[in-house]
Amino acid sequence: MSKKCYRFFGGALAAQEKWLNRMAARGFRLARTEKLLYEFEACGPGKYQYRVEFVGQKSRKDAEDYRQFLEDLGYRTFYKNINLNYSVGKVRWRPWAEPGGRIATNATTYDRELLIVEKEADGKPFELHTTYEDQIACTGVLRGPWLCMTAMFAFFGVVFPNIIFWVLAALFALPALYYQVQIWRLRREAKTKEW
Amino acid sequence: MRDYAKGGALTEVTFYILLSLYTPKHGYAVMQFIEEQTGGRLALGAGTLYGALNTLLEKGWIAPWGEAEGRKKEYRITPLGRERAERELQRLRELAATASEIMGGAT
Incomplete structure (x- = not known):
């Protein structure tokens, strides 16, 4: 059974994370994302935990390298857009980003600014950054x-x-x-x- | 990471990562090693571990190991990394000796 929800959280990362964890606690695991869409599939309540991380400052290679590292650790990841922009041929200047990520286009991290990270709950806190x-x-x-x-x-x-x-x-x-x-x-x- | 090449201390995270890589490991095994060795006191987040591994790669203290194609990336400590780890062990011995001398049989 799948469940589709339409939400827009913008830059409210903590709110998005809280909502995904609330859905997981109710027995819905994230299966797919689109601009506004979050599609869930049924799972055991509380079986998964979520973290939402901002990766819009990274170059495409660094973001992909990081995503692959997380996948290798056994986590599941989803890219997600932070803004809503339906124009074609997107280019953004991000002076605050790392050197490889300052020009963001469809081919880099534009519309992939967020990484939703899913971990199977094991009774331990799920933190991505610990120091x-x-x-x-x-x-x-x-x-x-x-x-x-x-x-x-x-x-x-x-x-x-x-x-x-x-x-x-x-x-x-x-x-x-x-x-x-x-x-x-x-x-x-x-x-x-x-x- | 706040590591000072001029004879200073390594962070605990850095030292444990170096110790874990005396035998080649991939990221998940490094996390497990640290958690097991510290009895769960030090649990590294994946993002922190990713940053720490990249920093150590840049410094040349660890290096990729084996063929990464189609499988998880593995890392191993380099001779330079071993030298830093040995220096840290010496520093910790000195620190422990000083602490024992001052604190004596304090429990």
């Missing part, structure tokens, strides 16, 4: 796009004085601040503990 240093790096990656948008709208606000640009800059600054607070907290912890 402070790694968690700080990952949180920094998540902060990047928001910070970039904040800077862009602040720049527009200066060049074309209009309150709407400053409102947008402030809106994009909120998630950037949220991730920054997490980075400060992790850095504080890392001063006396390694992991």
Whole structure:
């Protein structure tokens, strides 16, 4: 029995992860994804756990290498889009990305910004990043796009004085601040503990 | 990873990965080795392990081992990696000796 759900989570990775885990707890395992579609198949309740990771900063090769590494560990993975864009011939400049991922196109990580990772539940916590240093790096990656948008709208606000640009800059600054607070907290912890 | 080549300490994760690769292993076996050796105290996340392996590959402390085509990638410690691990063991011995001297029979 399959079940189709249509959802859009955008950049709310934690909400998407929570929802997938809630579906798994109810006995639905992810089978396929499309733009808005999540197709599930029946499974034992709580048999699988999910994590959603942002890989939009990686080059196509690095993202694929990472995905293959996870598959080799026995996890199942699904690429997922973070934005909705139905235009053809997509090209995006991502100044916050790693060198190989700064120009994102259909052939790279465009529309494959997220990696949904599935693990069979074994009673242990399912974490992909377990050291402070790694968690700080990952949180920094998540902060990047928001910070970039904040800077862009602040720049527009200066060049074309209009309150709407400053409102947008402030809106994009909120998630950037949220991730920054997490980075400060992790850095504080890392001063006396390694992991 | 915060590893300092100038005689400094390796992170526990780095040291355990190097130890695990004295015999060739793929990623999952490295995770299992570390979990078993530490009684579950140190459980590495897959993403952290991926980053750590890539860093060690770049440093030349580990190297791919065997034919990766069609099967899981395996890694093995290099002579340079062994040298770093031996240096770390020496550092830990010194640290343990100092701690024993100061703490004596503290339990």
